[in-house]
Amino acid sequence: MKRSELKRTLAGLLGPTQPEVGCDECFDRLDEYVELEVAGRDADAALPGLRAHLAGCPACREEHESLHALVGGEQA
Amino acid sequence: MSAGAATVHRALVRPLENPAAPALSLDPESREWLRDLRAEGASRDEAVDRLHALLLRAARFEVNRRRAGLPHLRGNELDEIALEAADDALMSVLGRLDDFRGASRFTTWVYKFALLEAAVKLRKRAWQGHEVPLEPETWGLFASASPGPDTEAEQGELLVAVRSAIAEALTPHQRNVLVALALNGVPIDVLAERLGTTRGALYKTLHDARQKLRRHLEERGVSLESWLEEGS
Numbered sequence: 001m002k003r004s005e006l007k008r009t010l011a012g013l014l015g016p017t018q019p020e021v022g023c024d025e026c027f028d029r030l031d032e033y034v035e036l037e038v039a040g041r042d043a044d045a046a047l048p049g050l051r052a053h054l055a056g057c058p059a060c061r062e063e064h065e066s067l068h069a070l071v072g073g074e075q076a
Numbered sequence: 077m078s079a080g081a082a083t084v085h086r087a088l089v090r091p092l093e094n095p096a097a098p099a100l101s102l103d104p105e106s107r108e109w110l111r112d113l114r115a116e117g118a119s120r121d122e123a124v125d126r127l128h129a130l131l132l133r134a135a136r137f138e139v140n141r142r143r144a145g146l147p148h149l150r151g152n153e154l155d156e157i158a159l160e161a162a163d164d165a166l167m168s169v170l171g172r173l174d175d176f177r178g179a180s181r182f183t184t185w186v187y188k189f190a191l192l193e194a195a196v197k198l199r200k201r202a203w204q205g206h207e208v209p210l211e212p213e214t215w216g217l218f219a220s221a222s223p224g225p226d227t228e229a230e231q232g233e234l235l236v237a238v239r240s241a242i243a244e245a246l247t248p249h250q251r252n253v254l255v256a257l258a259l260n261g262v263p264i265d266v267l268a269e270r271l272g273t274t275r276g277a278l279y280k281t282l283h284d285a286r287q288k289l290r291r292h293l294e295e296r297g298v299s300l301e302s303w304l305e306e307g308s
Contacts, residue, residue, distance in 0.1 A: 006231060010303055012258040013238065015286035022283075023264070024276040031180035031188050056286075057279060059195070059264045066138050066191045071184050 020052035026060045034067045038075055106182035113173060127169065130183060132162035134190035142198045149201065157201065161193035168193070199263040208270050209260045210252040237298045238289075245292035250285035257282055 021029075029047050036043035044051045054061045102110070112123035135158040143154055168189045176185050242251060256262040257278070264282075268275045293300060 003231070006234075007303060009259070010238070010300070013242075013254065013286065014290050014300065014304070015283065020283075022276050023279045027188065027192065029179075031184040035180045035184055056283075057264065059199070059275070063188065063191050063195055066141055066195065067184070067188050069141070070134060070137050070187055070191070 015056040016052040018052040019049050020056060021049040022053070023057060023060055026050055026053045026057070027063075030060075030064060030067060034064065034071050037068060038072045102178040103181060106176075106178060109182040110173065110176070113170070124166070124170070127186065128162055128166050130186060131165045131169070131190040132158060134187040135159070135161035135165065135194040138191045138194035139198065142195070146198060146202055153201075157197045158194060161197055162190055165189040165193045196265045199266055200269065203263065203266045208256060208262050208267060210256050234298065234303065237293060237296065241289050241292040241296075245288045246285050250281055250288070253278060253281045254285040254289070258286075 029050060033043045033047050033050050036046055054064050109123070109127075112119055113127065114120075115123065138161070139154045139158045143149070146154070149157075165186070169186050176182060179185075242254065246254065253267070256267050257264055264275050264278055268278050271278070290300065
Protein backbone atom coordinates (compact mmCIF):
# COMPACT_ATOMS: atom_id res chain seq x y z
CA MET A 1 0.00 0.00 0.00
CA LYS A 2 1.43 3.38 -0.98
CA ARG A 3 1.82 5.97 1.75
CA SER A 4 -0.73 8.30 0.12
CA GLU A 5 -3.23 5.46 -0.07
CA LEU A 6 -2.59 4.54 3.56
CA LYS A 7 -3.08 8.16 4.57
CA ARG A 8 -6.43 8.33 2.76
CA THR A 9 -7.54 5.07 4.33
CA LEU A 10 -6.50 6.16 7.82
CA ALA A 11 -8.24 9.50 7.40
CA GLY A 12 -11.44 7.70 6.42
CA LEU A 13 -11.18 5.33 9.36
CA LEU A 14 -10.34 7.92 12.00
CA GLY A 15 -12.44 10.84 10.76
CA PRO A 16 -11.95 14.52 11.54
CA THR A 17 -10.31 15.54 14.81
CA GLN A 18 -12.24 18.79 15.09
CA PRO A 19 -15.77 18.99 16.55
CA GLU A 20 -18.36 18.32 13.88
CA VAL A 21 -22.10 18.44 13.31
CA GLY A 22 -24.09 15.44 12.07
CA CYS A 23 -25.61 14.82 8.61
CA ASP A 24 -29.04 16.26 9.44
CA GLU A 25 -27.66 19.50 10.79
CA CYS A 26 -25.23 19.74 7.89
CA PHE A 27 -28.15 19.56 5.47
CA ASP A 28 -30.15 22.11 7.46
CA ARG A 29 -27.39 24.71 7.27
CA LEU A 30 -25.77 23.86 3.94
CA ASP A 31 -27.53 26.60 1.94
CA GLU A 32 -26.42 29.27 4.41
CA TYR A 33 -22.87 27.89 4.46
CA VAL A 34 -22.56 27.85 0.68
CA GLU A 35 -23.89 31.39 0.25
CA LEU A 36 -21.35 32.65 2.79
CA GLU A 37 -18.58 30.81 0.93
CA VAL A 38 -19.65 32.13 -2.46
CA ALA A 39 -19.82 35.65 -1.03
CA GLY A 40 -16.23 35.26 0.20
CA ARG A 41 -17.23 35.46 3.87
CA ASP A 42 -15.98 33.28 6.73
CA ALA A 43 -18.46 30.41 6.58
CA ASP A 44 -16.48 28.32 9.07
CA ALA A 45 -16.62 31.01 11.73
CA ALA A 46 -20.36 31.45 11.21
CA LEU A 47 -21.15 27.73 11.21
CA PRO A 48 -18.53 25.85 13.21
CA GLY A 49 -18.44 22.10 12.84
CA LEU A 50 -19.69 22.00 9.28
CA ARG A 51 -16.30 21.97 7.58
CA ALA A 52 -15.16 19.07 9.78
CA HIS A 53 -18.30 17.13 8.92
CA LEU A 54 -17.74 17.65 5.21
CA ALA A 55 -14.24 16.24 5.67
CA GLY A 56 -15.62 13.16 7.39
CA CYS A 57 -18.75 12.45 5.36
CA PRO A 58 -18.31 11.75 1.61
CA ALA A 59 -22.03 11.98 0.85
CA CYS A 60 -22.46 15.40 2.47
CA ARG A 61 -19.22 16.49 0.80
CA GLU A 62 -20.61 15.57 -2.63
CA GLU A 63 -23.78 17.53 -1.97
CA HIS A 64 -21.82 20.52 -0.73
CA GLU A 65 -19.64 20.49 -3.84
CA SER A 66 -22.70 20.37 -6.07
CA LEU A 67 -24.54 23.19 -4.29
CA HIS A 68 -21.40 25.31 -4.30
CA ALA A 69 -20.93 24.67 -8.02
CA LEU A 70 -24.56 25.42 -8.83
CA VAL A 71 -24.88 28.59 -6.75
CA GLY A 72 -21.36 29.77 -7.56
CA GLY A 73 -21.99 29.25 -11.26
CA GLU A 74 -25.14 31.34 -11.12
CA GLN A 75 -23.37 34.22 -9.42
CA ALA A 76 -20.23 34.07 -11.57
CA MET B 77 -12.35 9.30 27.14
CA SER B 78 -9.91 12.07 26.41
CA ALA B 79 -11.06 15.66 26.69
CA GLY B 80 -10.75 16.03 22.92
CA ALA B 81 -12.92 13.01 22.24
CA ALA B 82 -15.54 14.23 24.69
CA THR B 83 -15.64 17.59 22.96
CA VAL B 84 -16.10 15.98 19.59
CA HIS B 85 -18.81 13.67 20.87
CA ARG B 86 -20.78 16.50 22.39
CA ALA B 87 -20.33 18.57 19.28
CA LEU B 88 -21.85 15.88 17.07
CA VAL B 89 -25.07 15.75 19.02
CA ARG B 90 -25.32 19.42 19.92
CA PRO B 91 -27.17 21.54 17.35
CA LEU B 92 -25.62 24.71 16.06
CA GLU B 93 -26.94 27.81 17.72
CA ASN B 94 -30.30 29.21 16.74
CA PRO B 95 -31.49 26.49 14.37
CA ALA B 96 -35.09 27.52 14.98
CA ALA B 97 -34.50 31.24 15.19
CA PRO B 98 -37.22 33.52 13.86
CA ALA B 99 -37.12 34.20 10.14
CA LEU B 100 -34.48 36.68 9.15
CA SER B 101 -35.31 39.58 6.93
CA LEU B 102 -36.14 38.02 3.58
CA ASP B 103 -34.89 39.33 0.26
CA PRO B 104 -37.70 40.45 -2.09
CA GLU B 105 -37.44 37.44 -4.40
CA SER B 106 -37.62 34.95 -1.53
CA ARG B 107 -40.58 36.81 -0.05
CA GLU B 108 -42.33 36.61 -3.41
CA TRP B 109 -41.73 32.86 -3.65
CA LEU B 110 -43.23 32.29 -0.19
CA ARG B 111 -46.20 34.53 -0.90
CA ASP B 112 -47.01 32.76 -4.18
CA LEU B 113 -46.54 29.24 -2.77
CA ARG B 114 -48.83 30.08 0.14
CA ALA B 115 -51.46 31.60 -2.13
CA GLU B 116 -54.50 29.73 -3.43
CA GLY B 117 -55.77 28.83 -6.86
CA ALA B 118 -54.01 29.68 -10.09
CA SER B 119 -51.30 31.80 -8.46
CA ARG B 120 -50.18 28.88 -6.33
CA ASP B 121 -50.40 26.41 -9.22
CA GLU B 122 -48.23 28.66 -11.33
CA ALA B 123 -45.70 29.07 -8.50
CA VAL B 124 -45.58 25.30 -7.95
CA ASP B 125 -44.87 24.81 -11.66
CA ARG B 126 -42.05 27.37 -11.51
CA LEU B 127 -40.67 25.70 -8.40
CA HIS B 128 -40.73 22.28 -10.09
CA ALA B 129 -38.85 23.69 -13.07
CA LEU B 130 -36.22 25.12 -10.72
CA LEU B 131 -35.85 21.80 -8.91
CA LEU B 132 -35.62 19.90 -12.18
CA ARG B 133 -32.84 22.20 -13.31
CA ALA B 134 -30.89 21.49 -10.11
CA ALA B 135 -31.53 17.73 -10.34
CA ARG B 136 -30.29 17.69 -13.94
CA PHE B 137 -27.24 19.66 -12.85
CA GLU B 138 -26.43 16.91 -10.33
CA VAL B 139 -27.10 14.10 -12.81
CA ASN B 140 -24.80 15.72 -15.35
CA ARG B 141 -22.05 16.09 -12.74
CA ARG B 142 -22.24 12.39 -11.86
CA ARG B 143 -23.03 10.80 -15.22
CA ALA B 144 -19.39 9.98 -16.04
CA GLY B 145 -19.38 7.66 -13.04
CA LEU B 146 -22.50 5.88 -14.23
CA PRO B 147 -21.62 4.67 -17.74
CA HIS B 148 -24.15 1.83 -17.59
CA LEU B 149 -27.08 4.25 -17.34
CA ARG B 150 -28.62 5.51 -20.58
CA GLY B 151 -29.68 9.08 -21.16
CA ASN B 152 -33.39 8.39 -20.70
CA GLU B 153 -32.71 6.64 -17.39
CA LEU B 154 -30.75 9.65 -16.19
CA ASP B 155 -33.60 11.92 -17.29
CA GLU B 156 -36.02 9.77 -15.29
CA ILE B 157 -33.82 9.98 -12.20
CA ALA B 158 -33.69 13.77 -12.52
CA LEU B 159 -37.47 13.99 -12.90
CA GLU B 160 -38.12 11.69 -9.94
CA ALA B 161 -35.65 13.71 -7.86
CA ALA B 162 -37.42 16.94 -8.78
CA ASP B 163 -40.82 15.42 -7.92
CA ASP B 164 -39.62 14.18 -4.53
CA ALA B 165 -37.83 17.45 -3.79
CA LEU B 166 -41.01 19.36 -4.61
CA MET B 167 -42.91 17.36 -1.97
CA SER B 168 -40.13 17.98 0.57
CA VAL B 169 -39.98 21.71 -0.10
CA LEU B 170 -43.75 22.20 0.01
CA GLY B 171 -43.91 20.21 3.24
CA ARG B 172 -41.14 22.24 4.86
CA LEU B 173 -41.91 25.78 3.70
CA ASP B 174 -42.24 26.90 7.33
CA ASP B 175 -38.66 25.73 7.96
CA PHE B 176 -37.26 28.33 5.57
CA ARG B 177 -35.72 30.99 7.81
CA GLY B 178 -34.24 33.24 5.20
CA ALA B 179 -30.65 32.41 6.10
CA SER B 180 -30.05 32.03 2.36
CA ARG B 181 -31.96 32.93 -0.74
CA PHE B 182 -35.05 30.78 -1.25
CA THR B 183 -33.65 29.36 -4.49
CA THR B 184 -30.44 28.20 -2.76
CA TRP B 185 -32.53 26.60 -0.02
CA VAL B 186 -34.65 24.63 -2.51
CA TYR B 187 -31.70 23.61 -4.67
CA LYS B 188 -30.23 21.56 -1.86
CA PHE B 189 -33.37 19.40 -1.71
CA ALA B 190 -33.13 18.59 -5.44
CA LEU B 191 -29.39 17.95 -5.26
CA LEU B 192 -29.86 15.65 -2.27
CA GLU B 193 -32.66 13.66 -3.92
CA ALA B 194 -30.71 13.29 -7.16
CA ALA B 195 -27.45 12.35 -5.40
CA VAL B 196 -29.16 9.74 -3.23
CA LYS B 197 -30.94 8.21 -6.23
CA LEU B 198 -27.71 8.10 -8.25
CA ARG B 199 -25.77 6.46 -5.43
CA LYS B 200 -28.52 3.90 -4.91
CA ARG B 201 -28.69 3.17 -8.63
CA ALA B 202 -24.92 2.69 -8.78
CA TRP B 203 -25.18 0.05 -6.04
CA GLN B 204 -28.39 -1.57 -7.29
CA GLY B 205 -27.93 -5.34 -7.46
CA HIS B 206 -24.58 -5.15 -5.69
CA GLU B 207 -23.97 -6.83 -2.40
CA VAL B 208 -23.00 -4.39 0.34
CA PRO B 209 -19.76 -5.69 1.83
CA LEU B 210 -19.77 -5.65 5.63
CA GLU B 211 -17.52 -8.54 6.53
CA PRO B 212 -13.87 -8.39 7.52
CA GLU B 213 -12.95 -10.62 4.54
CA THR B 214 -13.81 -7.71 2.31
CA TRP B 215 -11.41 -5.24 3.87
CA GLY B 216 -9.55 -5.35 0.60
CA LEU B 217 -6.10 -3.85 0.39
CA PHE B 218 -6.13 -2.81 3.98
CA ALA B 219 -6.80 -6.34 5.26
CA SER B 220 -4.32 -7.96 2.94
CA ALA B 221 -1.53 -5.46 3.41
CA SER B 222 1.30 -6.89 5.44
CA PRO B 223 4.95 -6.13 5.90
CA GLY B 224 6.82 -7.40 2.90
CA PRO B 225 10.07 -6.72 1.15
CA ASP B 226 8.80 -3.39 -0.18
CA THR B 227 6.81 -2.34 2.82
CA GLU B 228 8.22 -0.27 5.61
CA ALA B 229 8.24 -2.13 8.92
CA GLU B 230 6.67 0.92 10.54
CA GLN B 231 3.76 0.84 8.11
CA GLY B 232 3.30 -2.88 8.72
CA GLU B 233 3.13 -2.30 12.46
CA LEU B 234 0.57 0.43 12.00
CA LEU B 235 -1.63 -1.80 9.84
CA VAL B 236 -1.49 -4.61 12.39
CA ALA B 237 -2.38 -2.16 15.18
CA VAL B 238 -5.31 -0.71 13.25
CA ARG B 239 -6.65 -4.13 12.29
CA SER B 240 -6.43 -5.23 15.93
CA ALA B 241 -8.16 -2.06 17.10
CA ILE B 242 -11.01 -2.58 14.64
CA ALA B 243 -11.39 -6.17 15.82
CA GLU B 244 -11.11 -5.47 19.56
CA ALA B 245 -12.42 -1.99 20.30
CA LEU B 246 -15.69 -1.89 18.36
CA THR B 247 -19.08 -3.55 18.72
CA PRO B 248 -20.08 -5.80 15.79
CA HIS B 249 -22.46 -3.10 14.51
CA GLN B 250 -19.83 -0.37 14.76
CA ARG B 251 -17.34 -2.64 12.99
CA ASN B 252 -19.77 -3.42 10.17
CA VAL B 253 -20.61 0.25 9.68
CA LEU B 254 -16.99 1.40 9.79
CA VAL B 255 -15.79 -1.31 7.41
CA ALA B 256 -18.60 -0.69 4.93
CA LEU B 257 -18.36 3.11 4.90
CA ALA B 258 -14.67 3.82 5.50
CA LEU B 259 -12.96 0.80 3.93
CA ASN B 260 -15.35 -0.55 1.33
CA GLY B 261 -16.68 2.77 0.04
CA VAL B 262 -20.37 1.98 0.48
CA PRO B 263 -22.37 5.25 0.29
CA ILE B 264 -23.98 6.09 3.60
CA ASP B 265 -27.52 6.29 2.22
CA VAL B 266 -27.14 2.93 0.47
CA LEU B 267 -26.03 1.33 3.73
CA ALA B 268 -28.82 3.09 5.65
CA GLU B 269 -31.40 1.63 3.28
CA ARG B 270 -29.95 -1.90 3.49
CA LEU B 271 -29.81 -1.78 7.30
CA GLY B 272 -33.22 -0.13 7.68
CA THR B 273 -31.91 2.97 9.43
CA THR B 274 -31.24 6.63 8.66
CA ARG B 275 -28.20 8.45 7.37
CA GLY B 276 -28.04 10.54 10.55
CA ALA B 277 -28.13 7.47 12.80
CA LEU B 278 -25.45 5.73 10.75
CA TYR B 279 -23.16 8.73 10.84
CA LYS B 280 -23.51 8.80 14.65
CA THR B 281 -22.45 5.13 14.72
CA LEU B 282 -19.53 5.91 12.39
CA HIS B 283 -18.51 8.86 14.55
CA ASP B 284 -18.59 6.79 17.74
CA ALA B 285 -16.62 3.99 16.07
CA ARG B 286 -13.97 6.46 14.87
CA GLN B 287 -13.61 7.91 18.37
CA LYS B 288 -13.21 4.47 19.93
CA LEU B 289 -10.70 3.45 17.30
CA ARG B 290 -8.62 6.60 17.74
CA ARG B 291 -8.71 6.30 21.54
CA HIS B 292 -7.78 2.61 21.45
CA LEU B 293 -4.76 3.33 19.25
CA GLU B 294 -3.64 6.35 21.28
CA GLU B 295 -3.86 4.36 24.52
CA ARG B 296 -1.50 1.82 22.96
CA GLY B 297 0.99 4.48 22.03
CA VAL B 298 0.34 4.39 18.29
CA SER B 299 1.27 7.77 16.84
CA LEU B 300 -1.32 8.71 14.25
CA GLU B 301 -0.57 12.34 13.56
CA SER B 302 2.65 11.68 11.68
CA TRP B 303 0.69 9.51 9.24
CA LEU B 304 -2.11 12.01 8.82
CA GLU B 305 -0.08 15.20 8.49
CA GLU B 306 -0.50 17.23 5.35
CA GLY B 307 2.20 16.47 2.84
CA SER B 308 3.40 13.36 4.62
